[in-house]
Amino acid sequence: MFDEEDLHEIRASHEEWQAETLDPALDAHGERRDRFATVSNHEVDRLYTPADISNLDYEDDLGYPGEPPYTRGPYPTMYRGRTWTMRQFAGFGTAEETNERFHYLIEEGQTGLSTAFDMPSLMGIDSDDPMSQGEVGKEGVAVDTLRDMEILFDGIDLDTVSTSFTINPSAIVIYAMYLALADQQGVPREQVRGTLQNDMLKEFIAQKEWVIPPKPSVDIVTDVVEYATENTPKFYPVSVSGYHIREAGSTAAQELAFTLADGFAYVEAALERGLDVDSVAPQLSFFFNSHNSVFEEVAKFRAARRIYERVMTERYGAESGAARRLKFHTQTAGQSLTAQQPLNNIIRVTLQAAAAVMGGTQSLHTNSYDEALALPSEEAVRVALRTQQIIADESGLADIVDPLGGSYAIETLTDEMESEVMSYIDEVEEMGDGSIHDGVLRGIDEGYFHREIQDSAYEYQERVDAEEETVVGVNKHTMEEDTRPELLHVGEKSATRQIERLEQVKEQRDDEAVAETLTALEEAILAGENTVPYVIDAVKAYATMGEIMQVYEAEHGSYTETISVT
Structure with a gap:
């Protein structure tokens, strides 16, 4: 990408700058700390130059938006055509209460619904089961039968809305209920739009919600993928989720590597079923976390598209653009929210949302500032939604496609992310003797993913405790007085x-x-x-x-x- 003679001159001038300008400044004033690193503990350099990306090939590594390898975005105009889907997570109490929140969000300008379920629903048990006591409607909406789904979407036309369902072990039941409701409303199944999380591999790796063992769980996921491919082409039957892997304490690279490995495992399961890769792959979506280290997150999203395109093309023989183009939803980092000084979370969420937008997300959920304390209040939800609307309409971040593309720092971080992620994927493939699907199952069985994530989480907490990692309001800039806002309370009447x-x-x-x-x-x-x-x-x-x-x-x-x- 750069002429070798020019690179030689840049390296020479860089050394001159260090000796004549940088070193005197360091001697006189020093820097804030000895080491600068991301939340994932990935050390970053003080300065990046063309020499850091001397091997970058523009056509092969970057290209143009809407063209392979999709590093710069899955679509040519990105948000200049239309903004990302603003999909705020909602669900608590009964179907009536959540339906009211749905209508409120739609009135406030939300462009897609996202449904949170309570723990009994997530675990596939009914509200009257003894195991459900104390949990019904507490962290999401309770759904036991089709009657609940009918109430949940009362007054909402399924042919005009896209709905996301964050549910896994019992995802097949929710999918069936949604299609049954579409049948009631007279909406053709080929017009039903939405996303089902339905990612059981992630559950065994990080979130730990399951009913049956891993292998048959993947078979059920494949049932839904197969059925959706043939009957509901506008509905994503699985959202391969790195969000919960990151929330469990992984690094950014581990989040991306383990998520992509899970996605490739589902592709292999579908191919084993006899499905065509160019039919199945467009039905897959992905779900990532956006954390505090803005540049690391942008690099992660860009690397995700590039890795996916290369693996889908070279390993699985995908030919169509739709099968090679990674699309994803992003949620800001719940793990980063603090109960102390909760209004600070608005700033955290804004930065994380900006990273997701600069990284090219297709839809976005912004966390509410009170979520470290309770389910979000209406005021907190409105602020979270307004955050997205201000980014879209006032900041200018939506006006330039891949605005950080070409940055020496971003391109270097993207390359470094890709290299680390591929090392993990190669390790998983090796565990499976050439099969990523088998490698993921073996990694679950042997606790490989668990140990990797646990070690990263422990190391992060050690850095926080030692004040090497700053968490404003927790280990720095603290306050004694109570700063809790008024919270939403779900009572036993629900x-x-x-x-x-x-x-x-x-x-x-x-x-x-x-x-x-x-x-x-x-x-x-x-x-x-x-x-x-x-x-x-x-x-x-x-x-x-x-x-x-x-x-x-x-x-x-x-x-x-x-x-x-x-």
């Missing part, structure tokens, strides 16, 4: 109301029809058929979340994590 509705649905439904659909699901599992159509039939009969998931557990068994120590 749980009582939910359980009463569940009882009512059970009384009114046709139990014989429910039993027939559950038996058909059991037979489909035994026969190795795609189970999505059978789950749709079950939810239409108003079988509960727990009843359906119990069928899978009865056939595949439960799962208890065992971590081998090496």
